[in-house]
Amino acid sequence: MDLKGKVAIITGGTRGIGRAIVLELIRDGANVLFTYLSSDESAATVLGLVTEFGEGVGQARAFKADVRDYNEAKRVVGEAINNFGTVDILVNNAGITRDKALMMMEPSEWQEVLDTNLTGYFNMAKSCIVMMMKKKSGNIVNISSVAGITGSARQVNYSSAKAGILGLTKSLAKEVGPYNIRVNAIAPGYIETDMTKDLKRRDELEKLIPSGRFGDAKEVAKTVAFLASDDAGYITGQVIKVDGGLAI
Ligand SMILES: NC(=O)c1ccc[n+]([C@@H]2O[C@H](COP(=O)([O-])OP(=O)(O)OC[C@H]3O[C@@H](n4cnc5c(N)ncnc54)[C@H](OP(=O)(O)O)[C@@H]3O)[C@@H](O)[C@H]2O)c1
DSSP, rough: OTTTTOOOEEEEEEHHHHHHHHHHHHHHTTTEEESSOOOOHHHHHHHHHHHOOOSSOOOOOEEEOOTOOOOHHHHHHHHHHHHOOOOEEEEOOOOOOOOOOGGOOHHHHHHHHHHHIIIIIHHEEEEHHHHHHHHEEEEEEEOOOTTHHHHTTTTHHHHHHHHHHHHHHHHHHHHHGGGGGEEEEEESSSSSTTTTTTOHHHHHHHHHHHTOOOOOOOHHHHHHHHHGGGGTTTTTSOOOEEEETTTO
16 A cells, blocks of 8 residues: 555554554555553564664654543644654554453443543544644544444443444544545454453354454554555445454
């Protein structure tokens, strides 16, 4: 994809899917500011990987910020503008799980997941949107999950947040379409990351996937790059499943 000269913010860019998105967009020529919550070491590793790309790629900056905090979200956008002059692409990716049956789930575990996985997306989108509306151009890609489409036992917190992201995506797409801003969502299935590494009965899960395997984070990242590019110029308000057929 050609993203030369574009400026992107990616939340949760130090591990898993977020990291793959950072590396993909930088290879495609975008300048990227990525955020993370806690691990300075993981952020340094990603910056190190980018230096190995050589010339002709975008630049990377890391910024520690908690997406749950609206003021921190605004600081992220300010930092991207200070470094790169504007923001063209927002990828809302930072997410967590606190899986448990509802009967065992504490209100705090419900709230923590909603705060990160849904309010975090609102905080970041709100922090970018006026600037994008003023320049009549922008692109938001929200990472949801098939759990938000089909539901998922022991994940009422996570599935509710991920379904909420779909409402946010479609509503915002209608609202800002006239400003030449596109808003889409990706719903990954099982992807090989820290989030899924301890899943039990993996063999059984793989049997449910028509492609017969967990996905690679790069396969999600390439879909993000497409949606963020001008090649997807007439696509907005959509939910693209990257799930090996799991949710057919
Ligand atoms: N893996 C899957 O199978 C799968 C499937 C469907 C959807 N997804 C979605 O894809 C996204 C990425 O998942 P992943 O598997 O790549 O997760 P991951 O490997 O656990 O990485 C999560 C990332 O989010 C960051 N983060 C967490 N809380 C944050 C906060 N409050 N503020 C800022 N950053 C925060 C983490 O930073 P630190 O490392 O510093 O904590 C880390 O960079 C999530 O939205 C997830 O729900 C994943």
